[in-house]
Amino acid sequence: MNQPSNDLILGILLTTIMELFSQLFFLIITLVAIGWFAKKLMGIRSTILLGKPFDAYDQPMRRWKNVLLLALGQKKMFRKPLVAFMHLIVYVGFIVINIELLEIIADGILGTHRVFEKPLGAYYPFLINSFEILAVLVLAACIIFLVRRNILKIKRFLSQDLNGWPRSDANYILIVEIILMTLFLTMNATEVNTSFIVSSHLKTYFTSSFSYDQLNLIEHTAWWIHIIGIYAFMNYLPYSKHLHIILAFPNAYYAPLEPKGTMHNMTSIQNEVLYAMQPELAPSNAVAPDSFGAKEATDLTWKNLMDAYSCTECGRCSMACPANATGKLLSPRKIMMSTRDRMESIAKNITQNKQFIPDGKTLLHDYITVEELRACTTCNACVEECPVSISPMDIILELRRSLIMEESNAPSEWNSMFSNIENNFAPWKFSPDDRDAWTKQD
Amino acid sequence: MKVNTMAEMMASGQTPDILFWVGCAGSFDQRAQKITKAFAFILEAAGINYAILGKEEACTGDPARRAGNEFMFQMMAYQNIQTLNGYGIQKIVTTCPHCFNTLKNEYPALGGNYDVIHHTQLLQELIESGKIKITDSNEWAGKTITYHDSCYLGRANGIYEAPRKVLESLSIELKEMKRCKSNGLCCGAGGAQMFKEEEKGDLRINTERANEAIETKANCVASACPFCNTMLTDGINNRTETTNTSVLDIAEIVAQAIQ
CATH class of the missing domain: 1.10.1060 (Fumarate Reductase Iron-sulfur Protein; Chain B, domain 2)
Incomplete structure (x- = not known):
């Protein structure tokens, strides 16, 4: 009698249902996380667009150059080289490790395991090894940043500007990044048949302390918390100072291109003055701004x-x-x-x-x-x-x-300055007739 | 000193190569008048065919605009642009970075398009082309000078090199302050602060900057703006310990070197 027992069939059925259920669950949280995030971003976009028009659509080449240098290249950060280097690690880590996120999402939806491993062949361990090295560097940088913010007495972090929520926000970001990196390394270390550059060192600890089933459970738990953590962090962005990872790019693109000394012109007032001086130019339907x-x-x-x-x-x-x-x-x-x-x-x-x-x-x-x-x-x-x-x-x-x-609303000295400019054409009370008096001195 | 005005030049059928925009400080402030005269002396020595607007010049409107009074700025700009365009002015040099910035960056939007340079740029040009000659044994040779970046020249317009090149041509030792170039600390006068009391705080900005200048132990603090000059002079004079450090405009330093 080689017929499988009912129990076994039931077991296989149950496992398949469980797997399908977890795939479905994954798909739902992925869609909810992305949908929610997109909705919030669109909300911020419409809030920003409550502002007045701003013309910054000329010279696209110079603008893209700013995006490359200032946003992608973080040029200004390098005014403080050491901090810039650590920030760069976290930034590169964020971008590169997100490639791994693609695999995690694909695995989650397809119910596969390390779906990129076969197609990438020999490149795959190289990639995961790079992610792991970056993960360790990011972990270290975030710990140093936490120390800088909370233990070292750095004036710009001690400032009362940050009292309350802003100070906590900064710490939450760093702590979440540390947790995410730890989970990433843990899930690689507890996976039985792999050997990657960093996690293999942690493996001895895990295999000596836990049974096969326990390792499996830890790996799965770490995998799930890691991805849920990423989705949660993504949805935290819009409420946080961390939104700069997105807005730094458009903000660099739309940055003013004229010399910094240029103050933006008020055409409405320019025209008021022009019409006062040359009334013949004034259109009959001119309306003053509110x-x-x-x-x-x-x-x-x-x-x-x-x-x-x-x-x-x-x-x-x-x-x-x-x-x-x-x-x-x-x-x-x-x-x-x-x-x-x-x-x-x-x-x-x-x-x-x-x-x-x-x-x-x-x-x-x-x-x-x-x-x-x-x-x-x-x-x-x-x-x-x-x-x-x-x-x-x-x-x-x-x-x-x-x-x-x-x-x-002006300090009285400014009011005097205004009246001097108006009457004497200089901010001080001198006679305009004396403007060239210096030529007559020796 | 005989300085031609545009009106006089026009009357005699002449056209100057460049208009010297003196600015309010340079025209009226006793200390800044010396800078104006030093620069006029250099122009004369270099054989530059220049003119001033004289009584027809008026405030560019910079302090009014930065204080928030756009109406007053627009009125002054309108008036000045009428005058400048009326004379067909094409090239302007000015000893004030605030006038420089306004004429160069803000008048074009209002119909005033000129080729505007700052006097440190012209000085660099005159030295490099040999129109003014500086010998290695000039009065400043061997002395130490520190240069204070004016915000409206430096950060506002990216001019960091011209004033330094001029100073270096004097065979001096240029010693930078802790904060210089794009990190330079403001003297405290910009944004119409020159014309009001500072808001309450722990320290005056010019005191802070004067301290940084003194720390370099330079013989002289070189400025390129009449307002920076006033602020730094006051800052140094207000210090408890007396020093021999002088505050001079680059034009004055160059004028002394070629005299």
Whole structure:
């Protein structure tokens, strides 16, 4: 009698059902994770597009060059070479190890195991070995970053800008990366028939401590937690400073190409002055704009708003800021964080009420104070430093425009300066007739 | 000193090769007038056919614009562009990085298109072409100079080399401050800060910068902006310990070297 027993048939059936179920489950979480993430990204996109128009579509070649140098090449990061090197490891690790993610997703959906192994042949161990080496380097870099942030007294990380959520956010990111790398190495180390460069060393520990079944269980658990962890992390991005890994690219592309000293022109005012001087040029249907400068975050351009969402709160801007370095209230990093906070509250308001219902707050005054704005020397140090092409200065200047032109809110010395320029054509009270007096001195 | 104005030149049917935009500080501030005169002396010595606008020059509007007063900026720009275009000006040199930045980068959008250079760029050109000659035994030879980058020349317009090349041609030792070039620390005057009290803080920005300049132990701090010059001079004078370090514009240093 060689007929299989009913028990065996039932067993095979059960296993097949379990496998199908896990494939289905995997497919569902993959779709949910990607769908959710895409929805949130589209939400951020529409929040950013609440900003005013910003023309940055010319000279595509120069713009792509910026993407290559600044975003992909992290050129600005290398102003601090050692940190840049560690950051580069984490970045390369992130990108390269994501190739492995393709295999994990394929395996999960197809119910296969290491589906790339056969087609890649001899390249396969080379790839996995590289992933493992990178995983160890990423692990080490993240531990050093945690130490830098929490133990070493580094001014830009001690800053009160980061009190509360932002400081935790930075630590969560590093801890999650450490956990993910550990899971990746664990699942390779507990797999019985493999021998990869790093995990093979851990293998002796695992095989001596656990039975075959236990190893199998650990491997499967590590595999599942790893992939679920990645999906969870992906969906954490939009709420975190870590969003810079995506937005650094468009932000580099749309970065202004003119010299940094150029302030954006206000055509509406240019025309007002022109029509006042040459009334014959004024069109009969000319309408004055509602307001000048930015009082609310949505008065800024979409590039300013994308800047806010690209900010990774590293604080290089604030460390370079002369006002911040001499104890003034201004911190360019905080300007960016406040702008993002304000946009988040506006977006939430819109989602809840279907349209924006005034909440009695504005970016200017409630999120960013006059004292902060007044301290800026427009020196461009913050803009120069930013690794992801953000201009905090642009936001400061737009808010200053609103303060002066909408609220006539200026220190009295500035009011004297304005009246001197208007009456004497110089910021000081000298007679314009004396402008060439120096030629008559000896 | 006989300096032609555009009006005088036009009246006599002449056209200058370059317009010297003096700027408000250079015209009215007693300290900055010396920089203006030094630069005019060099132009004269190099045989440059130049003119000034004289009483027709007006503030470019830079401090008003950066303070937030776009109306005032546009009014000044309109007026200046009318004057400059009226005279058919093509090339401008200025001793003020703020005027330089506004004329070069901000007037084109308003219909004012000129070839604008900063005086350190012209000085470099004059030295390299041999129009002004500096001997190895000039007054500054062997001295140590540190150069303070003006934000509106450096970061704003990427001009780091011209002022350094000019100084190096004087056979001096150029000693950089801790923060220099694109890392340079602001003097504290930009963004219309020159015309108001600093906000409250632990320290004045010019004190911080003056300390960095003094640390280099240079004989002289070279500036390329009349506002930086004022701020650094004040910063050094406000220090408790006295030093012999002087603050001079590059034009003044060059003028002394060729006298």
